[in-house]
Amino acid sequence: xxxxxxxxxxxxxxxxxxxxxxxxxxxxxxxxxxxxxxxxxxxxxxxxxxxxxxxxxxxxxxxxxxxxxxxxxxxxxxxxxxxxxxxxxxxxxxxxxxxxxxxxxxxxxxxxxxxxxxxxxxxxxxxxxxxxxxxxxxxxxxxxxxxxxxxxxxxxxxxxxxxxxxxxxxxxxxxxxxxxxxxxxxxxxxxxxxxxxxxxxxxxxxxxxxxxxxxxxxxxxxxxxxxxxxxxxxxxxxxxxxxxxxxxxxxxxxxxxxxxxxxxxxxxxxxxxxxxxxxxxxxxxxxxxxxxxxxxxxxxxxxxxxxxxxxxxxxxxxxxxxxxxxxx
Amino acid sequence: xxxxxxxxxxxxxxxxxxxxxxxxxxxxxxxxxxxxxxxxxxxxxxxxxxxxxxxxxxxxxxxxxxxxxxxxxxxxxxxxxxxxxxxxxxxxxxxxxxxxxxxxxxxxxxxxxxxxxxxxxxxxxxxxxxxxxxxxxxxxxxxxxxxxxxxxxxxxxxxxxxxxxxxxxxxxxxxxxxxxxxxxxxxxxxxxxxxxxxxxxxxxxxxxxxxxxxxxxxxxxxxxxxxxxxxxxxxxxxxxxxxxxxxxxxxxxxxxxxxxxxxxxxxxxxxxxxxxxxxxxxxxxxxxxxxxxxxxxxxxxxxxxxxxxxxxxxxxxxx
Numbered sequence: 086x087x088x089x090x091x092x093x094x095x096x097x098x099x100x101x102x103x104x105x106x107x108x109x110x111x112x113x114x115x116x117x118x119x120x121x122x123x124x125x126x127x128x129x130x131x132x133x134x135x136x137x138x139x140x141x142x143x144x145x146x147x148x149x150x151x152x153x154x155x156x157x158x159x160x161x162x163x164x165x166x167x168x169x170x171x172x173x174x175x176x177x178x179x180x181x182x183x184x185x186x187x188x189x190x191x192x193x194x195x196x197x198x199x200x201x202x203x204x205x206x207x208x209x210x211x212x213x214x215x216x217x218x219x220x221x222x223x224x225x226x227x228x229x230x231x232x233x234x235x236x237x238x239x240x241x242x243x244x245x246x247x248x249x250x251x252x253x254x255x256x257x258x259x260x261x262x263x264x265x266x267x268x269x270x271x272x273x274x275x276x277x278x279x280x281x282x283x284x285x286x287x288x289x290x291x292x293x294x295x296x297x298x299x300x301x302x303x304x305x306x307x308x309x310x311x312x313x314x315x316x317x318x319x320x321x322x323x324x325x326x327x328x329x330x331x332x333x334x335x336x337x338x339x340x341x342x343x344x345x346x347x348x349x350x351x352x353x354x355x356x357x358x359x360x361x362x363x364x365x366x367x368x369x370x371x372x373x374x375x376x377x378x379x380x381x382x383x384x385x386x387x388x389x390x391x392x393x394x395x396x397x398x399x400x401x402x403x404x405x406x407x408x409x410x411x412x413x
Numbered sequence: 414x415x416x417x418x419x420x421x422x423x424x425x426x427x428x429x430x431x432x433x434x435x436x437x438x439x440x441x442x443x444x445x446x447x448x449x450x451x452x453x454x455x456x457x458x459x460x461x462x463x464x465x466x467x468x469x470x471x472x473x474x475x476x477x478x479x480x481x482x483x484x485x486x487x488x489x490x491x492x493x494x495x496x497x498x499x500x501x502x503x504x505x506x507x508x509x510x511x512x513x514x515x516x517x518x519x520x521x522x523x524x525x526x527x528x529x530x531x532x533x534x535x536x537x538x539x540x541x542x543x544x545x546x547x548x549x550x551x552x553x554x555x556x557x558x559x560x561x562x563x564x565x566x567x568x569x570x571x572x573x574x575x576x577x578x579x580x581x582x583x584x585x586x587x588x589x590x591x592x593x594x595x596x597x598x599x600x601x602x603x604x605x606x607x608x609x610x611x612x613x614x615x616x617x618x619x620x621x622x623x624x625x626x627x628x629x630x631x632x633x634x635x636x637x638x639x640x641x642x643x644x645x646x647x648x649x650x651x652x653x654x655x656x657x658x659x660x661x662x663x664x665x666x667x668x669x670x671x672x673x674x675x676x677x678x679x680x681x682x683x684x685x686x687x688x689x690x691x692x693x694x695x696x697x698x699x700x701x702x703x704x705x706x707x708x709x710x711x712x713x714x715x716x717x718x719x720x721x722x723x724x725x726x727x728x729x730x731x732x
Contacts, residue, residue, distance in 0.1 A: 140596040249457070249684050279454035280625065281667050281700075282681035291678075306597070309626075309669035313678065336671070350601035351671050352626035356649045358672070363601045367566045 088167045090127040091300045092152065093266055097122055097161035099147050120375060121147040123324035124161070126399075134294070134301040136332075139321035140368050145304045148321075149270045152302065153187055154178060165268070183213055186261035188254075188290075188357040190273035195257055196245040203229070203241030204328075206260045213264070228259040232289055251282040253288065262293050272304040287314055308351055312336060317405075320344045323368065326399055330406040340408045343381050353356040379411065387412050414485060415434040415442040416617050417466070421477035424458075424465045427652060432445020433688045435474070437641040438645040440715065440718075441722065444633065445584070448611055450620040450628035450649075454616030454666075456685055459621045462638070463587045466619070467500050484584065502532045505578040511570035512650065515562040521573050522558030525580050530691075532581045547576040551606060568599035572606065579610060589621040604631050625668050629653055637661045640686050640696040653674070657723045659701045695726065703727060 086142045100118035122144040125319075129135040137145040150156045153162055154170065163171045170181055196205055203225050210221045212278050231238035232255040245253055254274065261269060271290065275283045291300060291314060305311050311318055312332060319329040320343065328341040339345045346364035369375070376383050382392040391411050399409040418731060424436040435458040443449045453459040464470050466481055481488040483504065488496060499524060508514055516524055525544035526537065533540075545555040551572040562570055571591060578586050588607070592600035610616055622628055629649060636646040637658065645658040655664045663681040676697050683700040686692055692699050698708040707726050718728045 116661075117497065140598070251684060279685065280453060280623070280669075281663060281671065281681035282684070284678035285682075286666055288678040288680070307669065307670040312671060313669060313675050333726050346598060348671065350598040351605075352597075352630045353672050354629045354653070354665055354668050354670055355672070356629045358630075363605055364598050365602070367568050367599055368596065407707040 087111070087131065089130060090128040090129045090164075091163075092168055093164040093166075093304070094128070094148075094152070095126050095162040095223070097126070097148065097151060097163065098152055098159045099144075099156060100159045101391070106284050113213050118325050122151065125321070125324075125326050126328060127319055129300060129302060130316075131300055132294075132298060133316040134303055134314050136303040136305060136315040136318045137309050137321055137349075138305055138308050139320055140306060142323070142368055143321040144324040145306075145321050146272055149187075149272045149302060149304045153185065153270050154181075172302070174264065179213075183264055184266055184282050185268045185270070186264055186266040188257050188261050188269060188271040188274045190276050193250075193253065196253060198245055200244075201241065202234075202245065202248070202256050205245075205256065206263055209260065209264055214244075214263075224263060225259075228263050231262075231292075232256070232259045233285070234259070251278050251286065254286055256279060256291070258289060262297070265297055265384065266299065267297075267299045270302045270304070273306070274303075274308060276305065276307060284313070290314075308347065320347065323375055325380060325409065325410050326407075328383065328407065329399065334406050336405070340402060340406070340413050341381075341410050342385050342387050342412070346384075379409070415482075416447075418480070418482040419462075419466070419481040419562065420482070420485065422462070422465060423477040423479065424470060425477050426461075426474045428473055431689045432690065434444045434641045436465060439479075439638075439641075439643045441636055441643060441646050443617060445617055446611060446615050447634060448607065448618045448620060448632045449634045450622060450632035450634065451626040451636045451638055451643075452622055452625050454623055454685055456640070456688060457638040458641040459623075459638045460589055463506070463619060466498050466587060467504055467506060470499070472681075487634045494644050500582045501528070503583050503715060504585045504587065505577065505581055505583040507574050507578050507586060507587070507588040507591045509569070509593050511567075511574040512562065514574060515570060515597075517562055520559050520561060521553075521565065522560075525573075525577050528577050528580050542686070543579060544555050544580065547580045548573075550579070550610075551576045552602075567595050568602065571595065571599075571603055575603075575606065575610070579616065582614075583616060584601050585617045585619065587619045590623070590629075591620070593622070593624075600627070607631065625664050626670070640691055641688060642696055642724055643715075643722070644697065644724045645721065646723075651720055655719065657718060657721070658697075658725050659711050659727070660697050663700075695724075 090187050100120050103117040103119060137148055139145050151158050165181060174399050206225045206228060207221050210216045216224055225239040229240050234240040234255055258386040275286050278286055315332045317331050319326045322343050328344045339348055350363060364384060378393040378395050379397050382388040396410045397409045399407045402408050414598060417619045420440050422436055422439045426433040451459045451462060465476055522544050524644050525547060526540045529540040529543055545558060549555050553572050554570060592603050607618055611618055632649050635649050635652050637644050639660050641654055656665055666679040681700050686696060694710050695708045695713050698704040713724050713726045714730050715724045716728050
């Protein structure tokens with residue numbers, strides 16, 4: 086029996102110790118931390134697209150890296166397909182990594198500039214001893230065709246520098262998909278792609294979802310993009326999930342004042358639309374000294390006394406719709 | 414007389430025998446007090462256009478031909494010395510990353526004072542009181558005059574840049590992707606600030622962005638750039654209600670819209686062209702759903718249709 090949830094995250098935390106200057110080290114003993122992810126829990130159903138959305142410094146990327154086990158969590162639990170992978174190492178971790186592939190924002194950074202595109206896609210097949218030689222090459226050619234790099238024989242021989250940004254991201258997708266993974270962590274995968282091509286890349290990602298019965302953790306700051314593909318969306322603010330709901334509900338009925346502010350600020354290609362209220366202030370420069378109580382209270386138009394003292398829990402306000410706000 | 418009239422501007426990057434025609438025969442006019450946005454994707458030439466207007470094209474970029482008439486004077490006819498009196502004073506600029514333009518070792522207020530005293534013959538005390546006024550105007554409390562740039566958040570730094578840009582009382586501000594590195598809430602604040610400055614000071618603004626939604630929200634006029642060509646130029650409302658050029662239509666369909674009911678993925682097929690060897694005829698023809706034989710052979714002329722400029726064979730050749 087397969088687990089309903091492919092991924093479960095419980096009370097996940099990641100604190101980064103802050104480097105102190107020499108004088109500070111002499112004067113203070115207390116270690117200070119950046120609380121990048123500060124106790125978040127969620128479950129991702131098999132076959133869904135689950136999105137973590139938020140602004141710079143909200144902890145969405147750190148969460149993705151924790152799940153991929155590229156970072157060690159400070160606290161909490163990560164369960165993949167029923168198995169606790171929080172502290173997995175060595176061969177066991179490698180087995181999990183085959184089933185869980187990342188796609189990152191910047192294909193310039195994740196592709197080796199000296200390796201031909203075809204070789205780059207073939208490499209994981211050889212590392213994991215799935216296929217070699219001609220068999221591997223024909224798998225790669227198939228994959229190039231599926232991601233729209235046609236004719237595949239030509240693209241096989243090219244180097245990353247010969248490709249445009251959109252084409253490079255197609256290569257990253259091919260490299261992830263050739264492993265036939267079950268779970269993809271896509272961190273800002275289309276953020277750098279020009280708007281005329283964004284939907285083309287998303288379409289390829291969704292075709293693979295169908296074909297391989299994939300589950301996606303989609304990480305983005307672009308809520309408008311998230312709307313196109315997500316089944317559920319979690320909005321993060323300073324290391325916490327403030328609202329989590331199915332896509333329709335969160336767009337039609339956003340409840341957390343931060344979610345509302347975020348949606349109001351997103352530009353819409355319509356010059357006749359009346360601008361809604363714009364939130365003042367900014368996300369604190371770094372989440373070192375996070376505000377007491379609800380982290381959003383210093384910027385919140387609805388805040389009252391309780392908000393500065395007690396942290397609101399994430400509670401279900403209607404079926405499947407969770408909000409962390411004392412007002413809801 | 415328009416504030417700015419750009420006529421048949423050609424700015425190329427010349428690398429040995431490779432020529433990148435980044436801005437190729439671009440013409441438009443803008444009036445005083447307008448916000449005009451040039452929108453385009455990477456490599457469309459929008460930034461080159463902005464840098465050409467202030468004559469700050471980096472090597473190996475060169476203005477090959479055309480006229481840039483600002484307040485009746487052709488900027489391309491001026492000596493570098495005359496141009497430097499206009500640049501930073503009558504035309505100021507705001508770039509994507511304020512950290513590259515702010516001096517990290519100098520107090521923010523003093524940097525504004527320096528800008529003011531460079532261009533106006535006034536005492537330091539007067540300049541200081543003006544600097545405070547400009548800080549307040551862009552939403553920075555005057556007591557932060559003595560802060561250094563690193564003490565400011567990203568949004569505050571961009572506000573400081575804008576304070577410097579308006580401190581010389583320019584007629585025109587060129588803002589190239591001023592909010593691209595900022596979060597969306599701060600972006601909305603900065604855009605609100607630009608509009609307010611236009612309303613209160615009457616300053617004209619050229620905004621350069623890849624984000625057509627942003628362009629739609631803030632500007633009076635929009636210019637759509639594709640592969641070095643200005644393919645459509647006119648009033649924002651008209652372009653929104655009835656985009657003429659197939660590329661403009663495609664962009665408006667492809668842009669993720671938070672308020673739309675999403676049913677399918679829409680995008681423009683193909684890839685943006687390599688500008689060292691752009692497609693023949695209309696540069697958009699390989700990606701255009703309406704392309705005909707003529708589009709492959711012949712570059713369309715710019716014509717006036719429905720109150721705007723459009724460069725497409727669908728609208729004929731007659732001016």
